[in-house]
Amino acid sequence: DYKSLDQIKIGVCGGDGIGPAITSQAQRILEYLLRDEIKAGKVAFHVIEGLTIERRAAENAAIPPAVLDEIKKCHVILKGPTTTPRKGDPWPNVESANVAMRKELDLFANVRPVRIPEQGIDWTFYRENTEGAYAVGSKGVHVTEDLGVDFTIATTQGTERIIRAAFEFAKANGKTRVTAVTKANIIKTTDGKFLDIFREIAKEYPDITADDWYIDIMTAKLVDEKRRKDFQVVVLPNLYGDIITDEAAEFQGGVGTAGSANIGKKYAMFEAIHGSAPRMVQEGRDIYADPSSMIRAGAMLLAHIGYNKEADKLYRALDICTVTEKKIVTTGRSNGATGAEFADYVMETIEKLK
Amino acid sequence: DYKSLDQIKIGVCGGDGIGPAITSQAQRILEYLLRDEIKAGKVAFHVIEGLTIERRAAENAAIPPAVLDEIKKCHVILKGPTTTPRKGDPWPNVESANVAMRKELDLFANVRPVRIPEQGIDWTFYRENTEGAYAVGSKGVHVTEDLGVDFTIATTQGTERIIRAAFEFAKANGKTRVTAVTKANIIKTTDGKFLDIFREIAKEYPDITADDWYIDIMTAKLVDEKRRKDFQVVVLPNLYGDIITDEAAEFQGGVGTAGSANIGKKYAMFEAIHGSAPRMVQEGRDIYADPSSMIRAGAMLLAHIGYNKEADKLYRALDICTVTEKKIVTTGRSNGATGAEFADYVMETIEKLK
Ligand SMILES: CC(C)[C@H](C(=O)O)[C@@H](O)C(=O)O
Ligand SMILES: CC(C)[C@H](C(=O)O)[C@@H](O)C(=O)O
Numbered sequence: 225d226y227k228s229l230d231q232i233k234i235g236v237c238g239g240d241g242i243g244p245a246i247t248s249q250a251q252r253i254l255e256y257l258l259r260d261e262i263k264a265g266k267v268a269f270h271v272i273e274g275l276t277i278e279r280r281a282a283e284n285a286a287i288p289p290a291v292l293d294e295i296k297k298c299h300v301i302l303k304g305p306t307t308t309p310r311k312g313d314p315w316p317n318v319e320s321a322n323v324a325m326r327k328e329l330d331l332f333a334n335v336r337p338v339r340i341p342e343q344g345i346d347w348t349f350y351r352e353n354t355e356g357a358y359a360v361g362s363k364g365v366h367v368t369e370d371l372g373v374d375f376t377i378a379t380t381q382g383t384e385r386i387i388r389a390a391f392e393f394a395k396a397n398g399k400t401r402v403t404a405v406t407k408a409n410i411i412k413t414t415d416g417k418f419l420d421i422f423r424e425i426a427k428e429y430p431d432i433t434a435d436d437w438y439i440d441i442m443t444a445k446l447v448d449e450k451r452r453k454d455f456q457v458v459v460l461p462n463l464y465g466d467i468i469t470d471e472a473a474e475f476q477g478g479v480g481t482a483g484s485a486n487i488g489k490k491y492a493m494f495e496a497i498h499g500s501a502p503r504m505v506q507e508g509r510d511i512y513a514d515p516s517s518m519i520r521a522g523a524m525l526l527a528h529i530g531y532n533k534e535a536d537k538l539y540r541a542l543d544i545c546t547v548t549e550k551k552i553v554t555t556g557r558s559n560g561a562t563g564a565e566f567a568d569y570v571m572e573t574i575e576k577l578k
Numbered sequence: 579d580y581k582s583l584d585q586i587k588i589g590v591c592g593g594d595g596i597g598p599a600i601t602s603q604a605q606r607i608l609e610y611l612l613r614d615e616i617k618a619g620k621v622a623f624h625v626i627e628g629l630t631i632e633r634r635a636a637e638n639a640a641i642p643p644a645v646l647d648e649i650k651k652c653h654v655i656l657k658g659p660t661t662t663p664r665k666g667d668p669w670p671n672v673e674s675a676n677v678a679m680r681k682e683l684d685l686f687a688n689v690r691p692v693r694i695p696e697q698g699i700d701w702t703f704y705r706e707n708t709e710g711a712y713a714v715g716s717k718g719v720h721v722t723e724d725l726g727v728d729f730t731i732a733t734t735q736g737t738e739r740i741i742r743a744a745f746e747f748a749k750a751n752g753k754t755r756v757t758a759v760t761k762a763n764i765i766k767t768t769d770g771k772f773l774d775i776f777r778e779i780a781k782e783y784p785d786i787t788a789d790d791w792y793i794d795i796m797t798a799k800l801v802d803e804k805r806r807k808d809f810q811v812v813v814l815p816n817l818y819g820d821i822i823t824d825e826a827a828e829f830q831g832g833v834g835t836a837g838s839a840n841i842g843k844k845y846a847m848f849e850a851i852h853g854s855a856p857r858m859v860q861e862g863r864d865i866y867a868d869p870s871s872m873i874r875a876g877a878m879l880l881a882h883i884g885y886n887k888e889a890d891k892l893y894r895a896l897d898i899c900t901v902t903e904k905k906i907v908t909t910g911r912s913n914g915a916t917g918a919e920f921a922d923y924v925m926e927t928i929e930k931l932k
Contacts, residue, residue, distance in 0.1 A: 281815025308763050313772055320763060357765055358731075370734040372767040376711075380724040407817070409662050409674060411711055412717025413726040417666055443797055443825035444833055463761070467821065471797035479798055 225344055226299060226529040232267045235298030240276040241319070241500025242513040243304025250518035251423040256571050257526065270298055277307040285449035288329060289442040295325070300525055301493040304518060305500035314391030319362055322486075322495060328351045331493055332382065334465060335390045335524070338472040338482060344453040347472060348399075350390035351465025353486060355382045357415070358462045362364075374376070378414035378461070383421045389487075390459035391429045398565040402426070402435040405460040405468065418461055423483040439464045447472055481546065483520030485528060492528055494521040494566065504556065514554040515563040519570060549573075561563060580883040586621045588879070589652030594630040595676070595854025601705025603921040604656060604872035610925050611880065611888040619818025624652055631661040635669040639679035651907040654879055655847040655883055658856035658872065663675070665738075668847060672715055676840075676849060680707045680733075685761060685840035685847055686736065686820060687743045689878070692826040698807040701826060704744035709736045710768070712816045732768035732815070737775045743841075744813035745783050756780070758790040759814040759822065793818045800825055827851060831870065835900065837874030839882060846882055848875040858910065868908040869917040870871060870900055873924060895927040903927075 226232050235327065236251050251269060261267040274291045287295075303402035306321035325331065336349035357376045364374035385405070394402050404422040406415035417434060421468070426434035439460075446452050446468065458470065473482035479498040486493040496517035504510050520542060527535035545566070552569040554560045560569055561569075582587050590605050592598035615621040626860065629647045641649075649655055660675035671739035679685065710923075711730045718728035733896035741758070758776040760769035760808050773790060791799065799808050800822065823893065827836035833852040838846040850871035858864050874896060881889035899906070899920070906923040908914045915923075 311770060312777075317766075323764070348667075362766050364765070366767060372732045372771045373769045374728065374730040374765050376728040378726045407666055407711075407820075410677070410817075411718070411728050412671075412716050413720060414728045417726045423666075426898060440820045440824040441833065443821055444828035446823060447801075447828040463764075466761075466794045470794040471801060471825065474798035474801040474864055479795065568627060 229299065229342070231265060232300070232529055233270060233298040233301055234267065235270050235272050235295055235301040237272045237275045237295070237301060237303045238290050239304030239306040239500060240278075241307055241498050241502045242504050242510045243303055244514035245514050245519045246563055247302060247304035247497070249433060249515035249563045250522040252567055253519055253538065253570055254302070254522045254526065257538065257574070258531065269270045270294070272298075275303075275306055275321055276358045277309070277315055280318050280321065281309075282304075284316050284318060286305065286319035286321055289329065292328060295329075296491075299353055299491070301325075301491070302518070302522060303493055303495040305496055305498060306501045307502060321433065322565070325493055326358075326486055329465060329486075329488055329491040329493065330338050331488040333386055333485075333487040335393075335485040335487060336473075336482060336497060337524075338469070340474045340476050341547065343449070343475075343544060345475070347455055348393065348457050349465060349469050349472065350386055350393065350457065350459040351469065352382065352386040352460065352462045353465075354462075356462030357554050375461045375523045376411065376414050376415045376463075376487050380421065382419070384425065387418075387422050387425050387459055390494075391425060392450040392459050394432055394457045395429060399432070401433045401435070401454070401456045401457045402429075403455055403458045404434070405438065405458060405464050407464070409438060415461060422459070439468070441469055443468060446475070469497060477546065479517070481516050481520070483517055483522075483524050485521070487528070492525075494525040494528070496521060510555060511562045511564070512556055512558060512560055514553060514556065515565055515567060516542065516554075519555060537572075537577055540577060541570050543571050544573050583653065584655070585619060585653040586883055587624055588621065589624050589626050589649055589655040590648070590881075591626045591629045591655060591657045593658030593854060594632075595659055595661055595822050595856045596858050596864045597660065597854050599864040600850070600869035600872045601656060601658035602919055603869035603917045604876040606921055607873055607892065607924055608656070608876045608880065610894065612885065624648070626652075628676055629660055629664070631656075634672050635663075636673065638670055638672060638674035640675055640683065646682060649683070650845075653702070653845070654883060655679075656876060656879055657847050657849040657873070659850055659852060661854045661856060666717060671716075677712055677808060679847055683840075683842055683845040683847065684708065685842040685845060686739055687808055687839075687841040689747075689822040689839040690819070690823045690827075690836060690851060691878075692830045693899065694830050697803070698868045701809055701827065702714050702747065702811050703823050704740055704747065704811065704813040704820060705795045705823065706736065706740040706814065706816045707819075708816075709733060710816030711884045730765065730817075731770070731809075734771070734772045734775065737772050738779065741772075741776050741779050741813055744811050745779060746785060748786050749783060753786070753810040755787045755789070755808070757809055757812045758788070759793050759812060759816070759818050760790065761793050761794045769815060777919070781867070786912060791798070793822070797822060797825055800829070808857055819879075823851060831900065833871070834868045835874070836868050837871055837876075837878050839875070839878045845881075848879040848882070863911060864910060865918070866910055866912060866914055867917055868910065869921060870896065870908075873921070877901070891928050891931055892924075894931060895924050897923050898927050
């Protein structure tokens with residue numbers, strides 16, 4: 225329980241690319257909503273510099289050790305997008321910073337909500353966040369020059385905890401259905417394990433309907449406007465969670481609108497699901513980037529640390545600002561609002577609520 | 579070149595579930611279009627029985643050896659859906675028959691077109707069909723009771739041949755863009771190899787734009803109605819091809835509408851991309867199943883063996899019957915047409931063409 229702490233320390237890592245621009249707007253809104261607790265010393269924000277591709281490349285580390293130390297002094301982290309080197313980029317092959325953070329802080333549950341109220345869509349994806357194809361991602365084997373092998377893993381404990389988290393979330397939030405997504409017909413050992421454990425744990429929740437689909441047909445089901453709203457909580461191995469949450473977010477308005485919570489036993493990290501868009505910075509357009517993904521991540525952070533009233537206000541304001549009213553709209557270009565103008569709009573909307 | 583053969587032998591495996599019902603309708607249409615060559619002995623159809631889950635379970639084989647022998651006597655195969663046992667099913671854990679056939683006949687290219695003329699969509703997916711997560715699919719390792727490992731593989735030769743096939747198809751069909759889809763930022767060895775080889779081979783086709791995306795964001799891009807029509811040829815490792823072609827087919831009207839060509843050096847097999855829907859058979863509804871996926875597979879077969887005029891007629895008739903005119907529609911239930919009535923409608927439509 226965070227509220228029993230003397231002070232809740234919120235770390236803010238701006239990341240790079242458009243990260244600093246959009247993260248600082250989310251931070252402004254959180255500071256505004258928590259202004260009284262900040263004054264009272266109950267909450268403190270710590271801006272953590274250095275999670276940039278330049279520094280990571282220079283230190284040849286997914287997360288520079290000094291930065292990781294700072295992060296570990298906080299209770300929760302608001303993290304902006306970070307650049308993951310692509311093949312052909314000038315950077316050394318450092319691992320993705322968010323993947324590294326998920327591992328270092330053991331953030332096993334990646335919770336990604338997608339809501340489209342006007343279509344009756346209210347999905348919560350529980351993506352396993354430390355195993356699957358990601359666990360040994362950078363340690364595949366070139367058996368010969370002509371044969372490469374990658375590994376996918378699943379442990380009993382790692383699988384149980386994500387599936388249990390999904391069912392517990394469903395139970396606590398009055399959800400009546402939990403759906404597992406695998407490719408257990410082909411990837412028999414790890415996905416088979418996932419499906420077996422899902423079916424075992426489902427028995428402990430007799431009031432919740434448990435069903436499962438293969439990942440291929442699931443991507444089609446999400447397109448089906450008549451049926452898709454019936455999904456509620458969806459639990460999936462790491463890679464399928466990665467894939468399907470981008471598709472799902474697109475129905476909500478794009479990956480730029482979706483926030484993501486990475487939850488572990490000790491730490492929690494909140495981020496956007498999209499990348500750092502370095503081209504926007506090169507073209508001087510980062511101030512026009514849409515900060516709503518980071519603001520949504522901020523709302524998830526508020527709820528996670530127990531500020532439910534504030535979280536709720538922020539969600540309601542975001543619905544007004546991005547769906548029903550849309551008075552101020554970012555386009556990513558100078559013909560739209562700046563991120564700061566959008567954040568002002570959100571705060572004014574909060575002010576008018578109730 | 580098939581036409582130089584004394585006789586082109588077309589094997590027809592009905593499969594099980596709704597397979598026999600829909601496959602026989604596709605066969606009727608092919609026999610109608612090829613009636614003159616059948617009379618002249620240039621083309622012969624061979625119905626191959628026994629690719630059913632009962633027989634496969636009894637022989638504990640993905641494909642009963644005698645059935646495989648029959649198949650290997652043919653040049654091309656029209657294959658209905660076959661049942662793949664799911665966890666908890668009464669059958670032994672026999673491998674998927676189509677996956678086995680892809681391996682046994684070395685059908686390395688899974689070609690899946692998705693066309694929505696009225697939206698300007700004309701996609702051709704080149705799915706690698708023998709490697710990736712499928713190669714050792716059933717041979718993962720339970721390292722301990724608590725740790726399962728699955729393997730993904732990529733060979734240089736296997737990767738080169740699918741990528742080259744995609745570029746050659748593009749070149750032969752006046753396409754100007756080939757897109758690779760990987761998750762090379764995480765699955766670095768095998769997907770990294772795929773991406774490296776893609777970029778190498780792309781240099782040999784300077785007139786074709788080559789780009790690449792990660793699979794997560796690609797599933798989102800396909801949702802974007804403004805931009806998605808710009809994709810033309812898409813080449814992907816096995817698992818991503820499996821996933822994204824179901825999503826893509828849904829935009830065309832569902833997996834029930836999509837045909838798939840599995841092409842190797844020696845053999846070629848044409849099938850639907852959907853499953854065998856055993857429940858429809860249990861409920862006596864198989865005669866109402868939509869045969870258009872198998873008919874589309876049949877059209878691909880015709881084009882493959884060089885009967886381009888006939889293939890073209892069939893495609894045009896399918897567009898009329900499923901998009902522009904839709905006089906006779908199956909619903910999967912007795913309130914819709916039977917598969918036979920739909921096939922009659924297609925043949926009448928062909929008759930009226932020109
Ligand atoms: C950037 C990338 C490594 C990351 C992932 O694959 O998990 C991203 O796509 C996400 O979904 O958070
Ligand atoms: C049935 C299944 C094994 C198969 C696959 O995964 O390849 C199917 O989904 C397909 O796309 O042909």
